Amino acid sequence: MDLAKRLIDEAAQAGAHAAKFQSYKAGKIASRNSPAYWDTSKEPTESQYKLFQKYDGFGEAEYKELARHCDAAGVDFLSTPFDLDAVDFLDPLMPVFKIASADITNVPLIRKCAGTGKPLIMSTGASTLPEIEFAVKTATEAGAESISLLHCVLNYPTPVEHSQLGMIRVLKRVFPECAIGYSDHVVPDKTISSLEAALLLGASILEKHFTHDKTLPGNDHYHAMDRTDLVNFNAKASLYKQMVSKEGKSLSYEAAARLHARRSIVAAREITTGEVITEDMLIAKRPAHGISPVFWDDVIGQKATVDIGEDDLLQWNMISPTSATVRS
Template sequence: MIKKRTYIIAEAGVNHNGSLDLAIELVDAAVKSGADAIKFQTFKSESLVSKSAPKSDYQLKTTELGESQLEMLKKLELSVSDHYELKKICDKYGIEFLSTPFDFDSLDLLERQMGMETIKISSGDLSSAPFLLAAAKTKKRIILSTGLSCLGEIETALGVLAFGLVGGVEMPSIKKFKDAYTSSEGQALLQKHVSLLHCTTEYPTPYDEVNLKAMDTLKAAFQLPVGLSDHTEGIAIPIAAVAIGATIIEKHFTLDRNLPGPDHKASLDAKELKAMVAGIRQVEMALGSGIKTPAPSELKNMHVARKSLIATKKIAIGDIYTEDNIGIKRPGNGLAPIHYWEMLGKSAMHNFDEDDLLE
């Protein structure tokens, strides 16, 4: 079976630095790259982090010293009107507008008010059961990142999603989540609505901590489509992920890695994003059907590369074919070498000069 087209998400995230103009430029770059979607982040800072929430190590290196995470995020919010403007532009240019909601109001904005069909849930919210339940109750497509987690935590999250997708109206509980997850209806709805992204939540991710083989583990464990949210430097890892079966690729990009902000330095530039998309599309074509048969383009080379039985010296009618007068040489448009042994001991029916193809 030929691999389906990989869904490529150009992750703009907060690399617009709170500027609508810069966000629009990011849309333009994503469109030119050939990505299927561009994704931003939607949040109300006060609903996302407390005043005392610390920055991560990578944020400390890439943002202002002495600034809290809350203060940093306040600079990176997009307004409601910004969201509508960006979606309008995305619709105009044929690229899907996505945004990750980080709080209930943002989920409502994206799903109910803006009518988005896909909800991307970040790794940080994999353990946020009430938020997962609210997302599942929308009955929209859900892409769930699985950074920071192990299999048991992912199964628990999928149980919450299954409960919401089934439409449970009773009081949520761990038992109800398990029951929904193990039910045939719950499993069918997870198959219909949910995809998983393997992810390592570090920016940039060290290559020896990517663990691409975990994608196979996720597929075997949950029987859901699996992709990669990649935070490594460069484009090799997402291309490799597609080669081993990723159905979705998400990758951060920026217009300038030297811009201020937490994620620019761990992002691709626009040229690299375009190269990544091109590389993924090449890999998709190269994977093929899996049926081992000569490719149309190589058929013309068969006679040139293969060999035939030939006369190694003059052979007259009636001469006996022996190891001394027949051999194997190119081209391959004569009698195939598989017939070598059955020819030995037979009498020649024609005259042959040296290097003539036998008949």
């Protein structure tokens, strides 16, 4: 419990918005014949059942205590339920339910979570688009009104070349009614490039394993982020949010460039009063203080109403239509 609270505090201090745990009992999540699917050189336990047995000591009272600690630390408490009983005791503690990738086909669990009326976040690791569509349909029919989907690759760890972050765009296109995010298992570099890329691709929810010591044994520590990683990532995320603050563009920041770096129609030689202007008399030069070159064809064929010196910027009061131009 002390370590769990420490992890909450470190995550909160580093800028996390939520601290998410997992609520399971070995006997309800895996049969005794359940092979490992992780890197056994990092976590040597050969059975899922035996691994879960090591870490399933928390019950309802402990999760309530963690929820209180999250509240005091200023972050949301979340815990992924892995059985129906967990949904019941977690419901009053959380603002949203998270469904793990491995349970995207678990119809009774999806229905139970959706039936609470709370928003759902579903990870999509190891899933096909039809399976994801089925899960969304199941949740919607069971009462879920707000569903978010997290792209995920269910490898621990996920090699960089297997991260397939382009799937974020696919999910945004196929499920426009859902918020799209990313659950990451790539071994972090200095600023967690995988999360940076996901953010720039439009992920609005980011999830990653968190530890206080990456060298600890187990299935998660070696590919988790720590407090330093999260601080570094949040600094980059803040920078990116400033760069990509909104769609559209304000030209107010470029007013000087529009005025001084764009071009005007300029006399390439002296033009005397009454001369009809031809193309060889003109050149486009900076600054944009005169007639814009977008009116190039309109200026050609006009008559000079004053003497125009070489390199003078043409203004509309220097020219007037010829009789031929008026007739046309």
